[in-house]
Amino acid sequence: MYEKGRYLISGDKGLVIEFGNEISEAVNKKVRNLYLAVKKSQTAGIFEMIPTYRSLLIQYNPIEIEIDRLKEKLMEIEEALDSIDIPKPRILEIPTIYGDEFGEDLDFVAEHNGISKKEVINIHSSVDYLIYMLGFTPGFPYLGGMSEKIAAPRLKTPRTKIPAGSVGIAGKQTGIYPIESPGGWQLIGRTPLKLYDPKSETPIILQAGDYIRFKPIDRYEYEDINVLVDKNRYEIKIVME
Amino acid sequence: MKDMIIVNPGLHTTVQDKGRWGYQEFGMPVTGAMDDYSIRLANILVGNHEYDAVLETTLMGPEIAFNIDAVIAITGANMMPRVNGHIVPMWRSLLIYKGDVLSFSFSKEGTRSCIAIAGGFDIPTVMGSRSTFVRGGIGGFEGRILKKGDELSVRESNAVLQQIANRIIPQKYIPDYKESCRIRTVLGPQDDCFTEESIDKFFGSEYHVTNEADRMGYRLEGPALEHKNGADIISDGINLGSIQIPGHGMPIVMMADRQTTGGYTKIATVISTDIPLMAQLKPGNKVRFERIDLQEAHRLLREYEDKISAIKSYVSSNQLEPGKSKYFSVKVGGTSYEVMVEELK
Numbered sequence: 001m002y003e004k005g006r007y008l009i010s011g012d013k014g015l016v017i018e019f020g021n022e023i024s025e026a027v028n029k030k031v032r033n034l035y036l037a038v039k040k041s042q043t044a045g046i047f048e049m050i051p052t053y054r055s056l057l058i059q060y061n062p063i064e065i066e067i068d069r070l071k072e073k074l075m076e077i078e079e080a081l082d083s084i085d086i087p088k089p090r091i092l093e094i095p096t097i098y099g100d101e102f103g104e105d106l107d108f109v110a111e112h113n114g115i116s117k118k119e120v121i122n123i124h125s126s127v128d129y130l131i132y133m134l135g136f137t138p139g140f141p142y143l144g145g146m147s148e149k150i151a152a153p154r155l156k157t158p159r160t161k162i163p164a165g166s167v168g169i170a171g172k173q174t175g176i177y178p179i180e181s182p183g184g185w186q187l188i189g190r191t192p193l194k195l196y197d198p199k200s201e202t203p204i205i206l207q208a209g210d211y212i213r214f215k216p217i218d219r220y221e222y223e224d225i226n227v228l229v230d231k232n233r234y235e236i237k238i239v240m241e
Numbered sequence: 242m243k244d245m246i247i248v249n250p251g252l253h254t255t256v257q258d259k260g261r262w263g264y265q266e267f268g269m270p271v272t273g274a275m276d277d278y279s280i281r282l283a284n285i286l287v288g289n290h291e292y293d294a295v296l297e298t299t300l301m302g303p304e305i306a307f308n309i310d311a312v313i314a315i316t317g318a319n320m321m322p323r324v325n326g327h328i329v330p331m332w333r334s335l336l337i338y339k340g341d342v343l344s345f346s347f348s349k350e351g352t353r354s355c356i357a358i359a360g361g362f363d364i365p366t367v368m369g370s371r372s373t374f375v376r377g378g379i380g381g382f383e384g385r386i387l388k389k390g391d392e393l394s395v396r397e398s399n400a401v402l403q404q405i406a407n408r409i410i411p412q413k414y415i416p417d418y419k420e421s422c423r424i425r426t427v428l429g430p431q432d433d434c435f436t437e438e439s440i441d442k443f444f445g446s447e448y449h450v451t452n453e454a455d456r457m458g459y460r461l462e463g464p465a466l467e468h469k470n471g472a473d474i475i476s477d478g479i480n481l482g483s484i485q486i487p488g489h490g491m492p493i494v495m496m497a498d499r500q501t502t503g504g505y506t507k508i509a510t511v512i513s514t515d516i517p518l519m520a521q522l523k524p525g526n527k528v529r530f531e532r533i534d535l536q537e538a539h540r541l542l543r544e545y546e547d548k549i550s551a552i553k554s555y556v557s558s559n560q561l562e563p564g565k566s567k568y569f570s571v572k573v574g575g576t577s578y579e580v581m582v583e584e585l586k
């Protein structure tokens with residue numbers, strides 16, 4: 001981690017504040033904290049921010065705020081980061097049904113690692129995964145923290161169609177497909193939640209800096225939640241600790 | 242029957258407005274009109290909000306039958322627009338009558354035109370925007386490019402159509418799209434990943450636009466650039482106009498439908514005011530990048546906004562005398578030309 005943020009120019013409407021050159025929870029936490037603090041500051045002229053692994057891209061309108069003033073302001077906020085009150089990250093519970101037609105590659109992942117399917121499920125659902133950032137497709141979370149005990153190579157031939165909500169493993173990474181798409185991840189389960197719903201008031205549930213926890217559910221729970229999700233009446237559970 | 246019927250969709254025609262801002266942190270591409278200047282001027286001409294939704298056409302425009310009286314304006318690339326077979330001027334508000342048919346040819350200059358209609362298109366917003374995000378299948382008209390037989394509705398304009406027709410953009414404000422152009426950039430954010438020689442090469446060479454040039458990005462070809470320590474970085478945010486240099490050393494300029502994050506080094510960023518020029522380039526066109534400092538880019542942006550304000554006030558107070566235009570057929574060196582002359586009010 002750098003001692004201080006590096007300020008990089010990303011065009012005439014973009015400023016990047018970079019906190020390190022590594023993927024680490026500590027660096028990502030800095031990104032999240034700055035993002036929240038800038039948001040709270042309601043600085044005029046800043047119209048959007050993109051938090052990523054180790055930096056925050058701030059998009060601003062230079063006609064509303066001069067670059068020198070903006071930098072000054074951001075440095076002030078950065079300086080005070082440790083002393084301001086920043087809400088703890090949320091832990092979002094993702095109900096997930098593992099195996100069978102919902103996770104066709106669960107057998108492979110178990111065999112590949114020489115453990116039982118049950119163990120794969122236990123390991124996968126026992127960790128809270130940090131959402132480093134969202135990208136690639138709307139709502140796709142880049143997660144960190146998966147145990148190497150359930151790592152598995154990508155499929156040799158990617159599937160042409162993977163249903164939305166599929167939970168998969170690729171190498172040492174785990175992830176969820178927010179929309180139906182082609183892909184080469186080993187599928188181990190599926191969540192009935194809609195991670196991306198453009199018609200909803202909250203089109204994308206996940207947020208960079210939050211954590212997710214997979215909760216194993218059975219077929220009946222899956223169906224029940226599915227019905228609620230369809231009626232727009234399912235409320236995602238936030239784990240309190 | 243709806244207000245407008247797409248008789249022929251053209252090559253790639255979509256509904257676009259300012260774009261779907263506010264959701265990039267969730268991985269949602271912004272989309273929106275590629276050419277900021279053309280969308281704003283088209284809307285100003287027909288008395289709309291500057292960023293009301295327009296039809297953005299690519300290289301070959303559509304054929305549209307009107308089932309209502311309307312005022313439209315066409316800006317951007319010159320695809321020789323015609324109404325009922327007669328060439329009509331661009332950069333001007335045109336009165337259209339029920340039964341008229343608007344058509345286009347292949348673009349002579351530029352790549353993208355905007356077609357605005359007084360009142361705007363009656364299309365629902367998705368996540369705050371009417372822009373079509375084709376890969377995501379949302380926004381615009383059913384989340385896709387227009388096809389034959391599509392029917393569009395128009396919101397009623399508050400203005401008296403005759404009063405907003407025949408408004409013009411002064412000649413000096415009409416861009417000239419050339420085969421080769423100079424695109425200004427500011428260095429960064431990853432210029433330190435490149436050797437000094439590569440940076441000099443980038444600004445000293447000519448690149449040409451390849452066939453892989455669409456709303457997402459423009460792949461260019463020319464002298465390859467070298468990285469100090471490889472082309473990959475830990476993924477970070479991508480901005481409009483970011484110029485990525487992947488391992489092969491050829492630039493990719495990120496445009497309206499760009500993804501929000503990416504793991505390639507970005508040597509420089511096209512300045513906002515030159516994005517409209519970039520958007521009008523087509524495969525085979527030549528580009529030279531120029532480096533300016535941030536202060537200069539900001540000065541140019543203020544100048545650009547002042548220019549648009551000046552155009553806006555000109556447009557609202559200048560109108561051509563209706564019915565005073567005359568058409569002539571002129572033969573020069575064996576080729577026939579259709580010429581229109583008119584007098585200012």
